[in-house]
Amino acid sequence: MTRTFKPLRIGPIEVDFPVVLAALAGYSDRPFRLICRSCGAAFAATEVMLDTQVVMEGKIQRRLTKLDASDHPLAGQIMGSEPEVMAGAAVVLARMGFDVIDLNFACPVRKVLARKRGGYLMSQPERVLDIVRAVRAAVPGTPLTLKLRRAFHETDQTREAFWRISRGAFELGAAAIAVHTRSVDQKYAGRDDREFLCQVKREFPRRTVIGSGDVLQPADALNMLDETGVDGVLAARGAIGNPWFFRQVRDLASGREVHQPTLEEQGGVIKRHYELACETYGPGRASLYMRNFGIRYARMHPYPGKARQACLGVRNEKEWRAFMATWYGTSVGEEA
Numbered sequence: 001m002t003r004t005f006k007p008l009r010i011g012p013i014e015v016d017f018p019v020v021l022a023a024l025a026g027y028s029d030r031p032f033r034l035i036c037r038s039c040g041a042a043f044a045a046t047e048v049m050l051d052t053q054v055v056m057e058g059k060i061q062r063r064l065t066k067l068d069a070s071d072h073p074l075a076g077q078i079m080g081s082e083p084e085v086m087a088g089a090a091v092v093l094a095r096m097g098f099d100v101i102d103l104n105f106a107c108p109v110r111k112v113l114a115r116k117r118g119g120y121l122m123s124q125p126e127r128v129l130d131i132v133r134a135v136r137a138a139v140p141g142t143p144l145t146l147k148l149r150r151a152f153h154e155t156d157q158t159r160e161a162f163w164r165i166s167r168g169a170f171e172l173g174a175a176a177i178a179v180h181t182r183s184v185d186q187k188y189a190g191r192d193d194r195e196f197l198c199q200v201k202r203e204f205p206r207r208t209v210i211g212s213g214d215v216l217q218p219a220d221a222l223n224m225l226d227e228t229g230v231d232g233v234l235a236a237r238g239a240i241g242n243p244w245f246f247r248q249v250r251d252l253a254s255g256r257e258v259h260q261p262t263l264e265e266q267g268g269v270i271k272r273h274y275e276l277a278c279e280t281y282g283p284g285r286a287s288l289y290m291r292n293f294g295i296r297y298a299r300m301h302p303y304p305g306k307a308r309q310a311c312l313g314v315r316n317e318k319e320w321r322a323f324m325a326t327w328y329g330t331s332v333g334e335e336a
Contacts, residue, residue, distance in 0.1 A: 008043065011143030013099060017246075025047050035243045036239060039246050041239075041246040045102055046064065050079060075101070081117050081120075094139040100144070119149055122148065122161055123184075132169050145210075149184050152183060176207070176231075179211060181196060181214070194228055208232070210231060212234040222249065222253060271330050288316075311327075
């Protein structure tokens with residue numbers, strides 16, 4: 001059965017399919033985004049960038065903010081706690097050509113919370129709105145989105161801070177909110193509250209609401225759209241090691257047989273991912289970088305356990321080439 005979904009609208013931007021690549025710390029960098037684009041991702045976000053890194057010119061800023069013509073529309077996700085610095089970072093990203101500015105108030109990592117960034121701010125609604133207000137004033141022509149969680153503490157049944165933030169953000173001109181179905185203190189464990197997404201969409205029927213949480217298989221994305229009525233879905237952990245996720249979810253929606261990449265196709269995509277990593281980080285770092293992705297790609301290999309174990313042993317460029325030749329029959333270039 002063919003299912004038809006409305007395009008995802010983020011301000012003036014129209015995305016043809018509503019399942020998109022989430023901002024993934026340590027993963028959704030330039031190489032991985034371009035790989036996902038080649039496999040059907042029509043919209044993506046950068047890995048989260050600290051506002052102070054964005055405003056400070058230098059090597060880190062250049063790496064984090066490098067843009068490619070094929071990597072649009074693209075949201076630049078920033079995280080911080082000071083309205084003025086967040087506004088300054090938004091100006092930098094808008095000038096560089098990012099299509100959307102995304103503010104992260106959802107990250108549950110302990111060191112982020114300790115520095116009163118990310119998910120910590122779900123307990124500080126007025127501070128969040130001060131940041132939204134400052135960013136909106138600084139980049140009035142660029143769509144602004146927020147990444148939120150349903151609460152800071154799981155025991156908070158009223159979700160008062162969430163509603164204050166979401167209503168206030170829309171009043172201040174936010175184009176969309178992305179809502180993770182868990183509280184900050186749950187991190188990625190415990191109950192996935194789809195009913196809360198239903199409540200959010202009922203509260204904002206004419207606004208763009210994007211769902212997030214436990215989208216591990218292509219069918220999960222379609223189920224979230226069907227069950228909650230949200231306008232879009234963020235694919236996160238489910239896409240790591242399976243960039244074909246985006247093609248697969250389109251196949252499911254169209255009633256087609258779901259694409260399963262051959263070993264040859266897997267090898268070709270991993271090879272391209274490595275080449276992009278070399279361009280971004282240099283050959284020395286790229287092999288260790290790809291080891292992190294390789295153990296995820298191995299899940300689709302005919303011998304996943306053995307391939308994963310072999311990938312874990314990669315320590316340098318030579319061993320990466322040997323791994324690819326042995327397990328994917330793919331050459332990744334000549335040894336220097």
